[in-house]
Amino acid sequence: MSYPGAPAISFQPRYAPDGTEQDGELLEVSLGPQHPSTHGVFRMDATLDGEKVVRLKPVFGYLHRNHEKIAEGASYLAAMPYTDRLDYFCSLTSNWAYALTVEKLAGLAVPERAEYLRVITAELTRIQNHACVCGFLLQDMGALGTPLMYAFRERERVLDLFESLTGARMMCNYLRFGGCRCDAPAGWLDAVRGVVAEFPRFLDEFEALLSNNEILLARTQGIGAVSAAQAINGGLTGPLLRAAGINYDLRKVDRYGIYDRFEFRIPLGEHGDVFDRYMIRVLEIRESLKILEQALKTIPDGPIIDPKAKLRGFRPKAGEAYGRLESPKGELGFYLISDGGPNPYRYRIRPPSFINLTLLEDMCLGRPLADVVVILGSIDIVMGEVDR
Amino acid sequence: MKSLETLQAELTAALACSLELVPNPAVPAQSSLRIRSDQALALAHFLRDTPDWQFDFCSNVTGIDWPDRTEKIKVKRLVDGVEKEVEETRTVPGFLEVVYHLYSIARQDGPLILRQRTANRDTDTTVTSLTPVWRSCEFQEREVFDLFGVRFDGHPDLRRILMWDGFVDFPMRKDYVEPDDYEYEPTPHDEVLERAQRHYPAGEAAA
Numbered sequence: 187m188s189y190p191g192a193p194a195i196s197f198q199p200r201y202a203p204d205g206t207e208q209d210g211e212l213l214e215v216s217l218g219p220q221h222p223s224t225h226g227v228f229r230m231d232a233t234l235d236g237e238k239v240v241r242l243k244p245v246f247g248y249l250h251r252n253h254e255k256i257a258e259g260a261s262y263l264a265a266m267p268y269t270d271r272l273d274y275f276c277s278l279t280s281n282w283a284y285a286l287t288v289e290k291l292a293g294l295a296v297p298e299r300a301e302y303l304r305v306i307t308a309e310l311t312r313i314q315n316h317a318c319v320c321g322f323l324l325q326d327m328g329a330l331g332t333p334l335m336y337a338f339r340e341r342e343r344v345l346d347l348f349e350s351l352t353g354a355r356m357m358c359n360y361l362r363f364g365g366c367r368c369d370a371p372a373g374w375l376d377a378v379r380g381v382v383a384e385f386p387r388f389l390d391e392f393e394a395l396l397s398n399n400e401i402l403l404a405r406t407q408g409i410g411a412v413s414a415a416q417a418i419n420g421g422l423t424g425p426l427l428r429a430a431g432i433n434y435d436l437r438k439v440d441r442y443g444i445y446d447r448f449e450f451r452i453p454l455g456e457h458g459d460v461f462d463r464y465m466i467r468v469l470e471i472r473e474s475l476k477i478l479e480q481a482l483k484t485i486p487d488g489p490i491i492d493p494k495a496k497l498r499g500f501r502p503k504a505g506e507a508y509g510r511l512e513s514p515k516g517e518l519g520f521y522l523i524s525d526g527g528p529n530p531y532r533y534r535i536r537p538p539s540f541i542n543l544t545l546l547e548d549m550c551l552g553r554p555l556a557d558v559v560v561i562l563g564s565i566d567i568v569m570g571e572v573d574r
Numbered sequence: 575m576k577s578l579e580t581l582q583a584e585l586t587a588a589l590a591c592s593l594e595l596v597p598n599p600a601v602p603a604q605s606s607l608r609i610r611s612d613q614a615l616a617l618a619h620f621l622r623d624t625p626d627w628q629f630d631f632c633s634n635v636t637g638i639d640w641p642d643r644t645e646k647i648k649v650k651r652l653v654d655g656v657e658k659e660v661e662e663t664r665t666v667p668g669f670l671e672v673v674y675h676l677y678s679i680a681r682q683d684g685p686l687i688l689r690q691r692t693a694n695r696d697t698d699t700t701v702t703s704l705t706p707v708w709r710s711c712e713f714q715e716r717e718v719f720d721l722f723g724v725r726f727d728g729h730p731d732l733r734r735i736l737m738w739d740g741f742v743d744f745p746m747r748k749d750y751v752e753p754d755d756y757e758y759e760p761t762p763h764d765e766v767l768e769r770a771q772r773h774y775p776a777g778e779a780a781a
Contacts (some may be wrong), residue, residue, distance in 0.1 A: 247736040252721075252745055291600050418630050418679055421710020434679050505600020508634065508675055508685060519634050521673070524600065536634040536675075544713050573736060 212240065215555065219248050225322070226569030230546075230558065237554040242547045246540075249573035257533040262288055262363070262500050265533065270357040272535065273571040275315050278307040278348070279513040280571075281361040286442060287509030287520035292502035294364040294492050301444045302485040303366050306378060307351070307358075309474040309481070313385065314344040315514035316425075316467040316474075317392075319566045323464060324396065326563035327405050333396065340388050343381050350374055363500065365491025375482060382478045389471060397468070406461035410549040410561035417458060420545040423538050424516025425466045426565065430458035436512035443511075447484075448477045460564040501528050515539045515566055535574060539567040578605050581627075581686070589613065589620055596689060606673070606687035614690055614702040615728070621676065621686070622707055629686055632708035634675040635715055637722035639747045641695065642668040668695045670724050674704065674711070692724060695747075703729035721746035 218229035227248035233241035253272070257265035269284045270277035282304055289296065296304075321337030345355040351374055352358040352367070360367050396402055412422065417430040427434055435452045437445040453469035455462030504526045510519035516538030523532035542565050550558045582593050591613040598605045609617055621629040644663045651660050670692045677684030690701040703726035705711045715726045716735040723744035726732055734741060743750060 247738065250736040252736075254721075255746055293600075416709075419709045421632060421708070423633075432679060434682075439682055503600060505598050506604065507598075507601045508604060508687070510633070517633060519675070521634060521636055521675070523638065532636075532638050534634070534636040540713060541710055544710055 217558070219245075225562070225567055226572075228562075228567065228569055228572065230562075232550075232555065232558065234555060237556075239550045239553055239555060239558060242550045242558065244543055244546055246573055249569045251574070253574040254533050254535065258530055261528050262502070262530060263497060265530070266361070267357065267359045270359055271570055272537070272574065273513065273515060273518075273539070273568045274356050275318065275568055276311045276514050277356060277358045278311045278360060279511065279518065281358065282308055282443075283509065283511050283513065283518045284520050285361040285363055286511055287507050287522050288363045288502070290509050291505060291507035291522050291524055292363065292500075294495050296365055296443075296492060297489045298444075298486050299369075299488040300365040300490045302481055303370065303490065304361065304443055305445070305448075305481050306478060306485070307348070307360065309478050310344050310347060310378070310381075312474045312514045313471045313478075314341040315566075316471050317341060317388075319514075319563075320392070320396075320464060320467055323460075323560070323563040324402070326559050327402065333392070336388070336392060340385065347374070347378055347381060350377070362491060362495065362497065364495030365489070369490050375485065378478070379482055382475055382482065385475055386472070389468065393468060397465070402464075403461065405557075405560055406464060406564075407459060408457070409460045409553065409557050410564060411457055411459040412545055412549060413458065416545065416548065420548070421541045422516070422545060423542065424512065424514070424566075425463055425470065426458075426516065426542055428452065429455035429462035429466050431456055436510060436517060440510070442509075445477075448480045450474075450476050460560055463564045499528070501526060506532075510536065513538060515568070515571070516542055535571075537571045537574060539565070540572045540574075543567065543572065578607065578686075582607060585617065585620070588624075589616060591617060604685060604687060606689050608689045608691065611690050611701045611727075614688075614704065615707065617688075618704045618707040628678045628680040629676040629684070631677045631679045631684075632674055632704065632710050633677050633685070634673075635704075635711050635718060636673050637718035637724055637746065638671040638673065639695070639722060640668050640671060641748045642666065669693065670695055670699055670722055672701055672715075672718055672724055699723055700725045700727050702727050703732075705729050720744075723747065 213234045215232045215234055216229060217232060219227040229245040229248070231243045231245060232239050253268055257268055266281060266284060269280040272280045317337040317340050321334035324333040348358055349355045351370055352360040412420070412430055414430045414432055417427050418432060422430070431454055433452055433454055436442065438452060450473040453466045453473065455466055502524045504524055506521070506523040508519060508521045510517050517536065518538050519536030521532070521534040521536065522530050525531040546562065546565065549561050553561070578595060582595055585591060585593060592610060594608040596606045596608050621627050643666050645666055646661050646663050648659050649662050650657055653660065672690045674688040676686040676688065692699045692701055701724060703711070703715055705715055706728060712731070713735060715729055716732060718724050719726060719732055720734040720736055721744060733739070737745070
């Protein structure tokens with residue numbers, strides 16, 4: 187290891203040459219891939235000095251299925267259901283990121299109503315993802331069951347909405363290039379209004395239980411902190427970057443879709459530690475609810491798909507495009523190269539939770555092993571996206 | 575964002591390096607600059623640290639495989655003492671390409687797209703690693719190494735990342751052949767390898 191800040195490590199044998207046992211030896215612990223705190227099949231090779239982490243290397247690939255190769259062998263549209271399986275908590279934002287890139291590549295326009303439906307589904311995705319992440323984080327800290335079940339109760343109501351809109355709870359496969367697959371069924375928007383109206387009550391309850399809890403503060407404040415410069419250089423995006431105090435939200439920066447029509451604020455952290463990440467997620471839910479309220483007030487009637495968009499025989503002209511959006515995990519990007527054929531020549535995903543793990547070792551160095559679990563929980567990874 | 579031509583001119587003047595503009599017909603704002611590997615590191619430092627540019631955030635790193643291809647060209651030849659235009663096929667040697675998408679968070683600008691090429695696809699597949707400049711390249715360059723076989727000069731920890739260490743081929747290349755009995759043994763050896771070699775014409779089985 188020769189990168190800046192690399193720890194100087196020497197593994198001492200357990201026994202000295204004369205046979206006496208030495209103390210101060212380092213211990214290697216393999217966390218995962220079946221460890222319940224690793225959010226799937228993720229492994230960390232940690233080297234411990236006593237209880238302190240002196241080295242930590244993530245090991246990937248247990249869920250690798252070479253999604254990119256599969257998509258390069260299929261038509262553009264056939265890759266859409268595969269994007270559901272990337273981040274299976276947020277299939278609708280993955281759909282949107284892919285559709286956004288193909289629309290950029292082929293020059294398709296999206297009708298007004300479809301844009302609104304995209305914003306509504308994406309923000310619903312964001313609130314249920316953030317609620318669950320906070321639940322999982324507390325589960326990792328030892329609050330077994332209760333917070334997670336409360337979060338899942340709310341998620342269930344959002345998934346019911348997805349089911350009545352798209353036919354599937356998690357693998358929604360809802361967007362098409364230039365619009366959406368189907369219009370909202372009768373009464374769906376009212377059902378969304380109901381969920382949005384009741385969500386703050388859940389949040390208040392959740393926060394009253396947790397945000398000032400002494401144990402939560404002790405386990406999260408000052409843990410896993412990264413500086414702003416480190417966060418940018420390490421490619422952190424999403425709530426992690428904003429927790430470090432960087433005002434960079436692609437909904438404001440790129441203004442993709444119709445996000446420039448809504449009023450909402452970007453919560454920013456100060457310390458970049460686990461507590462800030464938790465708080466930012468809670469605050470982002472409140473901002474997302476504001477966007478939802480505005481979108482539900484102003485959604486127009488009209489067509490939901492660009493009439494120029496072709497489902498069959500779709501062949502964009504040769505060229506390339508990089509599209510990105512703010513998924514709940516961070517910056518989700520797609521990079522497509524077309525050679526004029528029916529399937530992409532190159533199909534690349536920029537997975538936010540994979541790249542957010544770059545700084546995992548830096549966050550954990552010098553901390554006790556128990557904090558590693560909390561730090562990993564605060565990064566918010568989904569292995570379907572990390573390993574692809 | 576300033577135009578790519580301006581950037582090209584400024585960089586050429588400041589660093590005396592050679593840059594080639596690669597146009598992108600689909601999204602003109604996303605044309606890219608091809609840089610030479612031996613100048614990549616100096617250029618990356620310049621782009622990150624110069625106040626005018628401040629490309630502090632390297633969002634995406636990826637590889638592309640361009641295999642050997644044949645193209646038809648028209649050449650003039652003396653045929654039976656008369657000069658005629660005849661069509662000939664010629665092989666264009668393939669290469670691997672690494673693409674970097676840079677953004678500036680400080681100036682809220684981007685993307686700036688850089689490309690590096692390897693000399694060929696088999697013997698010399700080295701480019702310069704930009705991980706010393708942008709830490710976010712660390713895992714992504716490892717992934718490009720793992721799936722495409724591009725070697726990154728100066729990378730602190732160049733190992734396979736998604737495939738396991740004993741794997742021998744590069745699955746994202748266009749000419750990658752899946753082993754015969756994929757479910758049973760992804761990296762064939764012994765009897766599976768024999769079977770794979772019987773199945774495919776000589777030399778094509780992934781050994």
